[in-house]
Amino acid sequence: MSVELFRIDDRLIHGQVVVGWGQPLGVGFIVLVDDEVRASDWEQELYRMGVPPSVAVVFASVAEATAQLPAWQADGRKGIVLTGDIDGMAALCAGVDGAIRAVNLGGIHFREGRREKLRYVYLTDEEAAKLRALAGAGVEITAQDVPTGRRVPLAELLA
Amino acid sequence: MSEPLTGVVLAHAGLAGALIAAVEEIAGAGHGLVAVSNLGCDRAAIVAHLEAAIAGRPAVVFADMPGGSCAFGAAAFAREHPDVGVVTGVNLAMLVDFVFHRSLGPAEAATRAVATGRAAVTPVGCMGAGAAR
Numbered sequence: 001m002s003v004e005l006f007r008i009d010d011r012l013i014h015g016q017v018v019v020g021w022g023q024p025l026g027v028g029f030i031v032l033v034d035d036e037v038r039a040s041d042w043e044q045e046l047y048r049m050g051v052p053p054s055v056a057v058v059f060a061s062v063a064e065a066t067a068q069l070p071a072w073q074a075d076g077r078k079g080i081v082l083t084g085d086i087d088g089m090a091a092l093c094a095g096v097d098g099a100i101r102a103v104n105l106g107g108i109h110f111r112e113g114r115r116e117k118l119r120y121v122y123l124t125d126e127e128a129a130k131l132r133a134l135a136g137a138g139v140e141i142t143a144q145d146v147p148t149g150r151r152v153p154l155a156e157l158l159a
Numbered sequence: 160m161s162e163p164l165t166g167v168v169l170a171h172a173g174l175a176g177a178l179i180a181a182v183e184e185i186a187g188a189g190h191g192l193v194a195v196s197n198l199g200c201d202r203a204a205i206v207a208h209l210e211a212a213i214a215g216r217p218a219v220v221f222a223d224m225p226g227g228s229c230a231f232g233a234a235a236f237a238r239e240h241p242d243v244g245v246v247t248g249v250n251l252a253m254l255v256d257f258v259f260h261r262s263l264g265p266a267e268a269a270t271r272a273v274a275t276g277r278a279a280v281t282p283v284g285c286m287g288a289g290a291a292r
Binding site: 010047107 | 171199200201202204224225226227228230231234235238
């Protein structure tokens with residue numbers, strides 16, 4: 001499988017993704033699955049600026065990502081697939097029917113109504129329930145901001 | 160005379176505050192710089208912090224890494240605020256120079272900061288290290 005990391009990160013493409021994960025994994029492509037960015041030329045241009053020329057960037061809607069995932073997984077290069085929120089990743093997982101076995105929580109930051117689980121993960125009760133449902137469907141969910149950080153299993157996160 | 164520019168240093172963790180403390184050490188108080196950290200922030204929160212720090216004034220945002228969340232937040236903010244310039248790759252030299260050129264317009268100040276910051280990144284001593292011993 002050439003998609004090395006499925007990650008939820010509300011900062012989308014940024015230093016932790018490109019440098020923190022991208023360099024040690026040796027990625028050749030990053031897919032940003034976000035309907036809003038997919039529809040915005042200027043945001044795509046912005047996020048391309050954050051990625052070195054040696055790494056391909058793909059912007060996809062959830063529907064496009066669902067259709068393209070088998071091709072990305074068969075790609076000879078290593079890749080990262082990112083969504084900006086839990087709903088996006090849950091929709092992608094549901095659309096590809098078991099093809100995503102593990103999801104990394106990389107950054108879900110503070111908003112009104114969320115409670116702190118980790119320094120970089122804040123969740124509402126509803127979001128926690130969505131993650132439990134994903135785990136119940138067989139997806140391993142762990143939180144880890146950078147590769148040198150500790151992987152925190154969902155059960156510990158929500159305890 | 161128009162209002163002097165506000166400078167916002169927007170960076171990871173505690174870098175912005177540390178840079179401004181260093182500016183103050185060199186140039187004294189009254190520097191017009193404000194620190195914003197991206198700690199715990201998604202892009203919307205970064206933009207909200209910029210709104211609060213700039214408060215409608217003309218400004219230059221000095222972000223740290225090009226391609227980082229600070230730069231993206233600053234670019235999103237500036238898109239809606241034509242009186243705000245954005246520079247990435249902030250360093251101490253460009254901030255110290257900015258403090259003394261706050262009467263410029265935001266675009267001119269941003270261009271100047273890029274030139275000053277680039278000029279400050281230079282090898283020192285290593286070329287003639289052998290000869291100096």
